[in-house]
Amino acid sequence: MSSSFRTIELSDAPFESQGLRFLTVKTPNLEGRGDICLYVPKVDKDIDNLPIYILLHGVYGSAWIWALKGGAHKVAEKLINNKTIEPAIIAMPSDGLWGDGSAYYSHHSKNFDNWIVNDVVIAIKENIPEAKNSNSTCIGGLSMGGYGALSLGAKFPEKFKAISGHSSITKLEQMTLFVEEPLEEYTNNNDLPDVIDCIKSNQNRLPKLRFDCGVKDELIKPNRLLHKELNKLNIEHIYEEFEGGHEWPYWIKHVEKTLMFFDEFS
Template structure:
């Protein structure tokens, strides 16, 4: 079956490892190909309709980085084996690979938002037997991926059952800390509001929201401000601070909180 994409490449089982699968599809939204790294849990009995937890990476990274620098699949496997979370597919797509980081919204005639929100779930549901049209979606990420998760989750609240972020960029201006491309490159097609603006616009539709940040992180001020703004709105959310800075050791430790939050949100719903 051809499906919704002109071309599809899926890794072959004999060469896969640690439950990881790799998927590449061609999409008009990227005007080319996009990559997705997947962790698909294996059990004695076939699994179907599994939820899909999308993890967005930060600047400089790609589809492999959550797994091969963050060990995100290992953490998920551990939690599932310990029965601390129900089985789920972990989807780790690239951001579209524009510049140092696409920031996950539309610019330069490429729609990085629709790539994540539409193409990634559809590619998984059409090509991974453990997923289906019934699979629920949650979205999370780190740094620029945290911005993407907060921004996309708030912009498309009906598509996601929960939103989470670690060490998130909370306004586009903070991208200047990491990328060489000028901010005008990002805003050439439309001015992109800060995370708080999108949440305000969709406040009554929002799914459960959680975010955290390390107290030594250069983005801590923005995260504290977002927390205060949400409190001022009387918007229910979870915000936590922990020791640590803007580094993989922090995200390796705290991604389990994202998984547990997603699992709890789906269970409660």
């Protein structure tokens, strides 16, 4: 079968562990290579249509961080083994590795949004047999990855069944809380709507939507505001608050809510 990518590197089974696989493809959208860390559960060899659950990382991170700092694959494995959710592939791509974080949209001649929305799914379906005929994709993320999940899920509603955000950035200007690149690096010659604007643009055909935030998180007020704006627009969603801050212990604890939400609608 011909490939959609000029070059592909897939990790070899004898050297893999914990159900994790690593995939690197070269794509014009990044003007170079992109990495994807994958959790592929053990299923019957005839199964080729597992749903794909994308988890987007935050600033400073890369493809490995949801698994090797957040243990997302272990959470998925536990939920699958105890039959809380059906088997699914957890896809954890890099954001394109621009600066401290790309924010998952197009700038500097690189289409970080198309990398996530199109390339990641195509690369998985072409190279992971268990996903060859997958027809269900969901998208979630933390912090900057929450911004990516909420905005991309809303801008491309036909691509996803459900959206979930943890501790999400809701306006691009909030990136300056975390990155050293000035805001002008992101906004120059770009039309960059806030999450609520992305949602409003497709509010009648949105995927299922949930998001949460820790009460000690510096982003709690923006998340509460987004919740209020959605209520004012009568847009169906789930919003929850929990103890905790903008930190890995919070995301490790609550990522199972994302996976269970995806399972409900995939």
